[in-house]
């Protein structure tokens with residue numbers, strides 16, 4: 385089934401400057417901004433500027449330039465936050481939710497960067 389992108393999603397509106405955001409980084413292909421409801425002292429959302437619904441859409445259809453820019457932007461933000469273990473930082477967690485089982489709320493691909501405290505168990509365990 386082809387991907388269907390809803391251009392009325394909240395991140396599409398942020399990209400069109402229809403609603404504000406607290407910008408952390410902007411490059412040719414990528415925008416990063418603070419999550420409106422932070423779950424950690426640092427909670428940054430990183431999104432491609434292209435219209436991709438989720439990670440599998442991005443991974444299969446984005447250009448190499450978009451993917452490289454996105455990945456390196458995440459690295460730059462973690463460096464800015466001072467959380468890269470390779471640079472003496474205390475670490476971070478990256479999360480990309482997708483679809484129903486991933487409990488994705490906003491249907492524009494995004495990576496969460498969570499840092500600034502111990503982020504806790506990877507997932508809640510349920511029977």
Ligand code: 5GP
Pocket residue numbers: 394405406417418419420421422429480481487488489490491
């Ligand atoms: P998801 O569940 O889709 O992986 O995460 C969506 C995230 O977007 C949530 O953490 C939520 O707090 C954040 N969010 C929802 N609406 C807005 C908004 O208008 N502005 C910002 N900055 N973040 C938002």
